Amino acid sequence: MLGSLVSAFLLLAAPVRAEGCLVLPSGQCQVEAPRLLPAGSIEARLDSGARLVVVPAPTTDRVAIELRFRPPQPGPTGTSPGAQAQADAVIAALLGGETAGASGPARRQRRLLLGAQEELLPVEPGAALRVKGPSDHLGELLSLESERLADFSPTAAAVQAGLLASLAARRRSLGDPEHLLLDLALPGPRGGAPPSLLGVQDRYQSGWLGAALTVVVAGDVDLQTGLDLARQAFESLPGGSAGADSATPAPAATRPSGTGLSTQAASSAVGLSRVAVAWSAPPAPAGSRRAAARVLLTELLAGPDAPLQRQLVQEQGLVRRLWVAPRTDAVVVLAEIEPDAHPGAVHAAVEQAAQALVDGSAAELPTRLDAARAHLARQSVLRLEQPGDWASLVAEAVSAGAPAAAVDRHADLVQEIGLDEVQALAAELLRPEFLREVVLTPTEER
């Protein structure tokens, strides 16, 4: 039925599709991905090493600035990953909360009077700060952000407050069942003593440098003006070595090797039990074929149109809801299971679906790949609504070491990549030795 729906859909939209048709070697016509990045975006690298992108996104008199820090991961002789991650979390909390310097509250007031709003986005590793405001105050807003970075000199009391704030943020995040499941399935670096004032200062001075910073200005902005103002604000930042390269493999601890299936159980305040089935994987560079192939793999494995959905939700009635988590370091299937269902049955079905994808035994795979491409092409357009969405999308790609054009490159690749490539990747990633399972049950049941 889906095949006929896809055909009907393509026919309905025939005039547009005809213009954007990519002819494959097989003679098949594929939908061309729409351009995501507005024409005329500018990219620059400042002397401080910071990457800068200006995106003229359609809007009315508003601009969004996103600062994304991706401090380098520890080298073999550096501080322990856990201690460093704690220091990074404290720095992020202090930069976001502005409790670090005495001028923080004054800056917050100035920002309010300029009519700007700000938020600290949960981004790991590092931090992302987004400020939105009227475009005629762009210069002042950029200057306030650069002041925030230059003034960072916390006291011991501020570090203590930052530590509490970061712990509270972590507690809040683990209050969300999905975060808790992912945290258990794919644990980040942990451990080490709480960071000291000296530890935080050292980490800030050695890691939170220009080379680790991406600045994106999106919205109602004149390209040259945006470039000049941002250059003026961030040029004088201390430089340093580049942040974590997108191709750097994930820390070994996050990827079990040769240990077989690892299962964990936990309880939380949830209505129904939840299960995460996760294959950890090395991060794929943004804009690469692997990244695009992984998106298609996830979609075919457990997307809304996957047979696994029909099997578990409708036919067997084991699962209330099945979805995938968008991770760059893993392929993760999440399920909310019915009270009388056994988590093991869900896990077995997910593994079976993975095997079917690897073997290519499912006859409908080519049709589903077409539907998945159509779905992903439109979904990427629909995610972009406001200047902040543009800023976030571009910042994510650029901070991972890719050019801004990777945003469009990714969309093109999703349309280009064939089933054989997806299956080869599935065979490489969906192996039992990389598998973890986490079961989260309602508190009362334990």
Place this chain on the structure above:
Amino acid sequence: MIPSLLLLSACWTRAPGPAPLALADGPVASFEERVPANAVDLVLAVRAGSAHDPVGAEGLAWLTAHSLVEGGGAALQDQLYVLGTRLEVEVGPELVTFHLRCAADDAVTCGEVLAAVLTKPALDGPALERAREQDRTALLDAARGPADRLADRIFDHWSYEGHPYGHAAEGRLGVLDTLDLAQVRAFYDQRYLRPATALGLAGQPSAEAVVDVQAALVGLPPRLYQDVTPRRLPPVQGRRLLVVHAPVPEARIVLGQALDLGPADPDRVAIEAGLAILGQGADSRIAHALRVEDGADVQVDVRLDAPGDRIQPALRIALRPAEGQDLSAAAVAVSELQRMVDQGPSADELQLWQAAARSRAQAEAANPVARARAATEHFLLGVPGLDARLAAIASLDPAAVQAALARRVHPVDLRIVLVTAAASAAGVEEPVEEPVEEPTASPVPGPTSGPTTDYGLNLVAVTLASSEELLR
């Protein structure tokens, strides 16, 4: 007699709500926010929210809205998948809102999909059962989740006792299994009406898409909408405390009162300003006072319900007290509320709030989807538009804020809900030891007098074996 009645009905200016007779037989009101964009947003609001649930059938509005979507079955899901989107449904006390976001090229198809869900519903048994299971999950999540939602719901039950807002949109666990297909179909027939529906479009939909969706929505019946709100609010006299002992991980306090403020009442923005200064953010008065008093960072949030949510809003001060603080934190909050009502904000405080509020309103005005949604709320509920809001924000001064607070907010008459796992909350004498009896029509005990606390509050105490009991 009859002509004079007709004349009377023609002159009667109902506010809020859509009801003029001429509208009933016309097309569905639609509002376009045209901006260059790759996407088109269709927002369809129907005045069929949970306030319209009949007594004893709480949750019917929620079930009906979700059954409409579930009625599309696998075919609808496949269609939405290829369109790269999903149909979002939001059921509030007043409005049910359907939101579909599509690529601009797909606007015609999306309009057809959305209109079909509403005008050609497949309300059958399987759809109802799927919706019922979703409802059950939502209710259980609320009961077993953090204390925030539980405390909020208990506060709503109590503050709006006997009022259409007195239950959660999802209804009650004890009622859920009694609702049947005939009731869902009857609710759809009675409430999904042309004059009670408004369509907002944002982006650059083609003329064909707009015409098609408007034509399809004419399929909704042209009967007159009968309102259920505004209604008289239950009176509150004195400060009344309800202590709920429940298995929650951390204590939560919600205190406040329901206010009889219409959506366009000129006092509304002034009260909103005073409350934000009182308790929003780390620099707010309550947060500051609690830091000074106890040296602890207590999470606080003070707000007035949005007019698009409830046309008769509640003022609520939500506190997550530090361990052992419980009612001392509530006492600080009440004392700060009294001070704000007596003295109003300072000029500096108000200026900062105005800057922040203007920025938020401008950001909303820059968002075409928010503008489309605001237009539907203006039509259906009489909520002032964004321009009127900006003007109201700019025109405030400290004296006006104080005067509005003094007129409308009465800190001597408050309902205070404390949800705690502690055996005896700090400052509360031994609670009345009586287990909850079999649930009755209202799951929250009535305002009977009980013992008093250290703070001179009338106390009603409830002990629960499970949080779910309160939602039955």
